[in-house]
Amino acid sequence: MGPTVVDETTSGRSASIRQRDFPQQSFLGTPATAPGPTGLGMLRDLGRIRANPLQYLVNMTDTYGPIVQFPIPRPPTYLVSDAAAARHVLMSSPRAYSKNTIQYSALSLITGTGLLTSDADVWRRQRRLVQPAFHTGAVNAVVGHVVDALDRLQPVWQSLPTDGGIVDLDEVLMRSTLEIVGASLFGTDLTAAADRLSRATLRALDVVVARARVPISPPAWMPTPGNRRLRTAVAELDEAVGAILQGRADSKSAQGDMLDLLLAEDDQGDQLAPLEIRNQIVTFIVAGHETVASALAWVMWLTATHQDVQDRLRAEADELLGAEPMSMESLARLPYTRAVFDEAMRLYPPAWLITRRALADDVLAGRSIPAGALIVTSPYLVHRDPAVWSQPNEFCPERFFNVDTRAGAGAQHFWPFGAGPRMCIGREFAYVEGVLLLAGLARRVTWTTPTRSHAPQPEPLVTIRPRGGVPLVVSRRD
Ligand code: HEM
Structure with missing residues (x-):
């Protein structure tokens, strides 16, 4: 095992604090209301929340326990770090917990009502229509795009x-993952449009992250500088999607990519x-690009600082891929490489914040939760729970x-792809892409930290990004 990975976000957290007794019943025997900071305390912390939201979530959990109530009256807002309670929320039916939250409303300014942001029957229909685009054959095709x-x-x-x-591997991986998602979706004929599309998406996301961080934002129609930037980026997005769809309509022949499957009728x-197709395309760029790139950027940093791990994953890649070309079957035969990818997502889960709205009264870890409450869960907290x-x-x-990450005990404490009915539709896509890219890189290059390098600080934006990128000394292996 390599040296301890400590970043400022988690330092000081201890099992003894997490395991302190937090009373869960009021003296009447009914579920107690949850403890939390006062309004004044939270106001005092505003600077700290903005500077380091991850550390703030960790502090709140350490101080107040597994269910924290924030002093926000509308909606009443709870941070849920108890693994069973968080999973209960995510696994519940959309009739009990919906996606009608500030975070998803902000995101829908870009994606519209797409698969990530829709709810109830609208979501159910969309999932049924979109699922074929992620069938085994479509995911198999990702292998070719990785190569x-x-x-x-x-x-x-x-x-x-x-x-x-020195190469900034974060930048390299952002580009490669975009190429892979673009080629899988639109085929290679449309990579130029995909590039425009993703640049506009990333610009729009910056505005949306800023909106989602504060409880009240100016309405989208107000001509504030942020809203103007958002409008320009969304107009660019719409133009790029329009060009892609027009190109596909003109070509009249199927390309065999995911877009064809999105355009198809079901049985x-x-x-x-057309608007729903636009919304899904933008959703895939938003959900399928930076997530994989962020996970891999952390893999590169962690394996640069743990050369023993890098050597072992390279040995695994050499043994398998030295003897046969990369294929879908390779994935199952690279267990160590997959474990490295999983462990990086445990420490830095790209989707670090998952929110829901309670549609009915509930009790979570012994605390009463009123209908209408905003529930904030974070795999980051659960993945690092010292208990x-x-x-x-x-x-x-x-x-x-030692942990079965797909079912059984371990699954409750490891959910980088979420859980329940709204679990990530791109999970297999992400494993094929992430694990095979990593194995392919290990075959071609070695990487290590430059002298006088500092651990990148985790910056929680839409995903947890390594602030300042991941500049490493890269050498080719020939
Ligand atoms: C390491 C990579 C990825 C991570 C960590 C990740 C994480 C997640 C998480 C946590 C959710 C659930 C959100 C919630 O419950 O509120 C989700 C949903 C989703 N993801 Fe991913 N994702 C990844 C890759 C991808 C890829 C590659 C695609 C598509 C190409 C994708 C498309 C989606 C979509 C469309 C949803 C919404 C599914 C639904 O609600 O039916 N994701 N993802």
Whole structure:
């Protein structure tokens, strides 16, 4: 096991604090209301919340226990870090907990009512119509796009001096994951449009992250600078999607990519309307690009600082991929590489905040929750809970050989892809992309930290990004 990974976000957290007694019943025997900071305390902390939201969530949990009530009257807002309670919320039917929250409303300014933001019957119909685009054959095709993306990186490695050169692997991976999602969705004929589309999406997301961080934002129609930036970015998005759909309509022939499947009728003759297709395309760019790139950027940093892990994953990749070309079957035969990817997502889950709105009164971990409440859960807190994970801040991929991450006990404490009916539709896509890209990189290059480098600080935006990127010394292996 390598040295302890400590970042300022988690330092000081201890099992003894988490395991303190937090009374769960009022003297009348009814569920107690949850403890939490006062309005004044929260006002005093505003600067700290903005500067480091992850640390704030950790502090609140350590101070007040597994259910924290924030002094926000409308909606009453609760932070839920108890794994069973958080899973109960996520696993409940959309009739009990909906996605009608500030975060998803802000996101829907970009994605519209797409699969990520829709609710109830609208969501159910969309999921049924979109699911075929993620069938096994479509996910198999991702392998070819990973191989293409690795080939396109070859000139970058060739241009490095023989003793290695500094490359920001975060930037490289952002580009590669965009290429892969773009090619899987639109086919290679439309990569230029995909590039425009994703740039506009990322610009719009900046505005939306700023909106979602404060309880009250100016209405979207007000001509504030943020709203104007958002409107311009969304107009660009719409233009790029329009061009893609027009191109597909003009070509009249199926390309065999995910877009074809999105455009198809289902067996009941139902079909997504043009606006719904636009919303799904933007949703896939938003949900499927930066998430995988962020997870991989952390993998690169963690394996640069744990050379033993990097050596072991390279040995696994060499043994398998030295003997046969990369294929869908490779995934099952790279268990250590997959464990490295999982362990990075345990420490830095890209989707670090998952919110829901309670539609009826409920009780979570012994605390009463009123209908209308905003529930904030975070895999970041559950994944580092010292009561569950031994040495939770250590990077130790081996632990995934002991925890079944798909079912059984471990699943409750590891959910980078969410849980329940709204679980990520792109989970298999992400594993194929993430694990195979990592194995392919390990075959081609080695990476290590430059002298005088500092651990990048986690910056929780839409995903947890490594602030300042991941500049590492990269050397090609030939
Ligand atoms: C490491 C990569 C990824 C992570 C960590 C991740 C995480 C998540 C999480 C946590 C959710 C559930 C959100 C909630 O319950 O509120 C989700 C939903 C979703 N993800 Fe992913 N995701 C990843 C990759 C992808 C990819 C590659 C795609 C598509 C190409 C994708 C598309 C979606 C969509 C469409 C939903 C909404 C599903 C629904 O509600 O029916 N994701 N993702």
